[in-house]
Amino acid sequence: MKTNHDLEQLQVEITQLSSTVDQLQAGHGAPAQSQCPIAHCSACPSNSPFVPDFDIPLLAPGGGDCNPDLLAKLGPLAGLVGTWVSTKTNGFNVMPIPQATAPNGFILKNFSYYEVATFSAIQGKVANRGGVDEQDCYTLFYEQRVFFSEGPQANQLVHAENGAWLNLITGPQGQGPLNTPPNIPSPPAPDPIPPQNPARQIVKQVSVPHGNSILAMGNVAVYDGAPNIPDVNALPVGAPPEFDAPYGTNIPSNPNVNPNIVLQGALSALAGLGINVVRTYQIDVDSDNHGGVVNIPYIKQHTDVPRFTNIMWLEELSNGQLLLQYSQTIDLKFAAANGERYVFPHIVANTLTKVR
Numbered sequence: 265m266k267t268n269h270d271l272e273q274l275q276v277e278i279t280q281l282s283s284t285v286d287q288l289q290a291g292h293g294a295p296a297q298s299q300c301p302i303a304h305c306s307a308c309p310s311n312s313p314f315v316p317d318f319d320i321p322l323l324a325p326g327g328g329d330c331n332p333d334l335l336a337k338l339g340p341l342a343g344l345v346g347t348w349v350s351t352k353t354n355g356f357n358v359m360p361i362p363q364a365t366a367p368n369g370f371i372l373k374n375f376s377y378y379e380v381a382t383f384s385a386i387q388g389k390v391a392n393r394g395g396v397d398e399q400d401c402y403t404l405f406y407e408q409r410v411f412f413s414e415g416p417q418a419n420q421l422v423h424a425e426n427g428a429w430l431n432l433i434t435g436p437q438g439q440g441p442l443n444t445p446p447n448i449p450s451p452p453a454p455d456p457i458p459p460q461n462p463a464r465q466i467v468k469q470v471s472v473p474h475g476n477s478i479l480a481m482g483n484v485a486v487y488d489g490a491p492n493i494p495d496v497n498a499l500p501v502g503a504p505p506e507f508d509a510p511y512g513t514n515i516p517s518n519p520n521v522n523p524n525i526v527l528q529g530a531l532s533a534l535a536g537l538g539i540n541v542v543r544t545y546q547i548d549v550d551s552d553n554h555g556g557v558v559n560i561p562y563i564k565q566h567t568d569v570p571r572f573t574n575i576m577w578l579e580e581l582s583n584g585q586l587l588l589q590y591s592q593t594i595d596l597k598f599a600a601a602n603g604e605r606y607v608f609p610h611i612v613a614n615t616l617t618k619v620r
Contacts (some may be wrong), residue, residue, distance in 0.1 A: 475560030
């Protein structure tokens with residue numbers, strides 16, 4: 265559990281990061297609008313002389329949009345819109361990598377990290393036309409930057425990725441000018457419209473600059489109170505017992521084995537301050553759920569990625585703030601010194617606070 269000094273330092277870091285975000289936005293912000301504080305908001309009329317208005321950005325400035333209907337259709341993803349930061353040492357990464365000269369053919373590159381993540385809403389929907397009805401994708405684009413917390417590479421960028429989160433909703437097929445002569449009118453929509461399968465309501469699309477593209481689908485659960493964050497186990501799957509030695513003692517309090525301990529500890533620290541989780545939105549996606557992972561040939565040959573899973577807990581706190589916690593597992597499959605290929609879980613976990 266964190267000490268009072270650690271928690272005070274956390275507040276200082278959040279304040280500093282918030283100030284930095286304010287300065288960046290002040291330096292690169294869009295011109296003020298009389299109708300709305302968000303420039304080129306999709307709910308406001310355009311003053312551009314161009315038709316179409318090429319000045320309207322794809323993403324809503326500042327990560328948000330003042331169109332309440334659009335935000336509502338983002339569903340559980342709406343609370344993610346904005347900028348999130350973690351404290352300096354709360355993230356933990358279990359990183360097994362192949363090493364031909366190591367005793368069992370691999371080494372661990374585990375480390376603490378911190379990160380900045382931004383989520384921005386697309387101003388509008390993306391429609392998948394089905395012929396008689398459609399599936400609408402309400403989308404957030406995200407960017408993530410991860411930095412070493414400690415050691416000789418402290419504060420250096422170690423990972424970056426971008427991608428999208430989608431909330432899927434079915435509805436009647438859009439008509440517009442496509443339904444006017446001489447075009448063929450669309451048939452009547454089914455009554456009722458087939459509902460979206462809740463097990464595949466949420467989509468995460470990931471572009472990782474290692475040469476991986478990931479598509480994972482899943483669902484959302486909403487419940488009162490704090491999440492019961494489970495233990496995970498990062499030990500190699502099906503490998504001989506001697507492969508476990510670099511990880512240390514196989515107990516849940518060892519972050520090399522159970523990185524989720526950093527998430528559990530963060531919740532305990534909040535409870536110690538008298539701050540409770542009022543409501544939780546749990547978002548769970550898995551590439552094995554009608555998704556997949558595509559890897560470049562070198563990756564497939566040396567360190568294949570057969571599966572990706574990601575659980576996020578978006579938490580409303582009793583002090584009115586939002587907390588974002590996540591645990592992500594990327595299965596790495598590579599050959600050990602004995603010639604056998606095993607799955608080595610690459611697990612990362614972190615807690616972030618919304619600053620903008």
